[in-house]
Amino acid sequence: MMSPSYSKNQQAVESFSEQLTIEGRSLWQDAWRRFKQNRAAITSLYILSFIVLAVLFGPYLGAHEFDIADWPNIHTGPNWDNGHYLGTDSLGRDMFVRVLVGGRISIMVGILGALVAVLIGTLYGATSGYIGGNTDRVMMRVLEILASMPFMFLVILLVTFFGRNIFLIFVAIGCVSWLDIARIVRGQTLSLKNKAFIEAAQVSGVSSRHIISRHLVPNVLGIVVVYATLLVPGMILFESFLSFLGLGVQEPMTSWGALLQEGAQTMEVAIWQLLVPAGFMVTTLFCFNYLGDGLRDALDPKQQ
Amino acid sequence: MDNKSLLLDVKNLKVQFSIAKKNAWFWSAPDQLKAVDGVSFQLRQGETLGVVGESGCGKSTLARAIIGLVPVTEGEVVWLGDDLAKLPKQDWHEKRQDLQMIFQDPLGSLNPRMTIGDIIAEPLKTYHPQLSKDDVKEQVQQMMKKVGLLPNLINRYPHEFSGGQCQRIGIARALILKPKLIICDEPVSALDVSIQAQVVNLLKSLQHELNLSLIFIAHDLAVVKHISDHVMVMYLGNMVEMGHADAIYQNPQHPYTKALLSAIPAPDPKAERNKKIDLLAGHLPSPIDPPAGCVFHTRCSLADDECKVNKPSLIGQPTHTAACFKIKQD
Numbered sequence: 022m023m024s025p026s027y028s029k030n031q032q033a034v035e036s037f038s039e040q041l042t043i044e045g046r047s048l049w050q051d052a053w054r055r056f057k058q059n060r061a062a063i064t065s066l067y068i069l070s071f072i073v074l075a076v077l078f079g080p081y082l083g084a085h086e087f088d089i090a091d092w093p094n095i096h097t098g099p100n101w102d103n104g105h106y107l108g109t110d111s112l113g114r115d116m117f118v119r120v121l122v123g124g125r126i127s128i129m130v131g132i133l134g135a136l137v138a139v140l141i142g143t144l145y146g147a148t149s150g151y152i153g154g155n156t157d158r159v160m161m162r163v164l165e166i167l168a169s170m171p172f173m174f175l176v177i178l179l180v181t182f183f184g185r186n187i188f189l190i191f192v193a194i195g196c197v198s199w200l201d202i203a204r205i206v207r208g209q210t211l212s213l214k215n216k217a218f219i220e221a222a223q224v225s226g227v228s229s230r231h232i233i234s235r236h237l238v239p240n241v242l243g244i245v246v247v248y249a250t251l252l253v254p255g256m257i258l259f260e261s262f263l264s265f266l267g268l269g270v271q272e273p274m275t276s277w278g279a280l281l282q283e284g285a286q287t288m289e290v291a292i293w294q295l296l297v298p299a300g301f302m303v304t305t306l307f308c309f310n311y312l313g314d315g316l317r318d319a320l321d322p323k324q325q
Numbered sequence: 326m327d328n329k330s331l332l333l334d335v336k337n338l339k340v341q342f343s344i345a346k347k348n349a350w351f352w353s354a355p356d357q358l359k360a361v362d363g364v365s366f367q368l369r370q371g372e373t374l375g376v377v378g379e380s381g382c383g384k385s386t387l388a389r390a391i392i393g394l395v396p397v398t399e400g401e402v403v404w405l406g407d408d409l410a411k412l413p414k415q416d417w418h419e420k421r422q423d424l425q426m427i428f429q430d431p432l433g434s435l436n437p438r439m440t441i442g443d444i445i446a447e448p449l450k451t452y453h454p455q456l457s458k459d460d461v462k463e464q465v466q467q468m469m470k471k472v473g474l475l476p477n478l479i480n481r482y483p484h485e486f487s488g489g490q491c492q493r494i495g496i497a498r499a500l501i502l503k504p505k506l507i508i509c510d511e512p513v514s515a516l517d518v519s520i521q522a523q524v525v526n527l528l529k530s531l532q533h534e535l536n537l538s539l540i541f542i543a544h545d546l547a548v549v550k551h552i553s554d555h556v557m558v559m560y561l562g563n564m565v566e567m568g569h570a571d572a573i574y575q576n577p578q579h580p581y582t583k584a585l586l587s588a589i590p591a592p593d594p595k596a597e598r599n600k601k602i603d604l605l606a607g608h609l610p611s612p613i614d615p616p617a618g619c620v621f622h623t624r625c626s627l628a629d630d631e632c633k634v635n636k637p638s639l640i641g642q643p644t645h646t647a648a649c650f651k652i653k654q655d
Contacts, residue, residue, distance in 0.1 A: 044480050048437060217434035220394055224426045225448035225498070226418055239438040 062315020076124035142202025150210030375553030431491035568645030
């Protein structure tokens, strides 16, 4: 037999535990837990954070300006005493500061480019896939027309008409890079569209706009995030490619691609001018790729 | 029966889908798939209509046409005097509050990225955006209690629940707007038998409490018998028999209904051993090219030449009708 005080306690405990709201663990939290177990991805994340911090604040720690020529020290190798920690280039400008300032441009192009591509691509693809029918057909044909434009000609034309400008690179890259994401998202949307929870939302009277933003986009975001991380190194490479061809940033501003181009011209006499930007770029690209791999594994529900 | 108000009056409902032919030219007319071909019934407040039939007979399409998920090709869906199929979008949005649906796949009908609190609250937020967050939470938790879920699970995600619990969440979402009619599209076929009983009994008790009407679709005849007042038997988009549940189960008229009922497993092993099942020969014909005359004649043991030419209409008392020429008229 239970004593009255015991049952009273029991009741109190029960009513208390019923009031406690249990926090659920979302799929994102699950993914983050899996991501943390991936050493390569976590290491990459640390290195990337370090590089980002370095390009943001590093130039202020340098002993020289990025665009001031130090005439007595042209083509000198790395030297701690005169403040040129990573040497100077053919005009005597400090490589340490230049590579960090160039990194700002490269990483900005990479991240902003990927962001723009993801935003436009996701909305375009989700809309096209969700509405379907003739709208879908027209939207996809437009996409194919854009995809068939010769991209290099577009860039060269833009540069000849408007001069060399970093924003032109954004425009040019932004024009083409969202096409793939739009296709991926549209495919995902088509398979999600027939899931019962979309129908349930329709029955609940939710508008198409909210179905896309609340139900479709969050569910395709996993794949989009992975693709975006893998897109960033592509963007960086692309900017380098344009800069290497001389279509990129305007002197004295620089980027990793422009530094590589200058370094390649003098590699026989001053190898550090090539190795320093190359090292930074390769590390960044590796890290982004490992990060993308890690995210893909973490977001794959079959890996649970 | 007559003192209950008429909610839904479906008149000669037809739903057809256009199917593009293989290797067709652009201009050649597409095939018409007749998913639902002339179904009529009436549903009153507080009553349950069971819809049975084999896979692909148009049960789900009927449900989806009533609730507006697929367009109606012909016929009327009259809800309290308004034809839903012809209502302007804004009015339909208003009416839709009164019609809700429960889906077959319990987990698939819940967005995996939303907490169940958000899932249950979504219809409420759509129709009553002026409600404060606390009010919404209060209502959601009351509804969770009502369907047998602990209210403190409100922040959990669907993948943390079992199938039966997920179906309860789906029921809570359907009930939160206090609808008059709930369409249950095979709500228990994805669940274990013991859980099926729980969910069906929950639906039944909620129906009594809230004076709901149900359209209950299933291919499990025993479940339908348990919950329904009226039963409609469908075959290839057509109604073949309709009537009071008791009348249909005790005295089936149409040969198709007889075959279906003979296949119900009996709980008694001795009875089960001696039972004779009328196996139907052949397969369900394609709804793209349904047989002429009675749609069932290709598989019917009683069929003769008349059945191949003329289409039978529903005959019998208003409480029990069947579409067959071979029924002896009293």
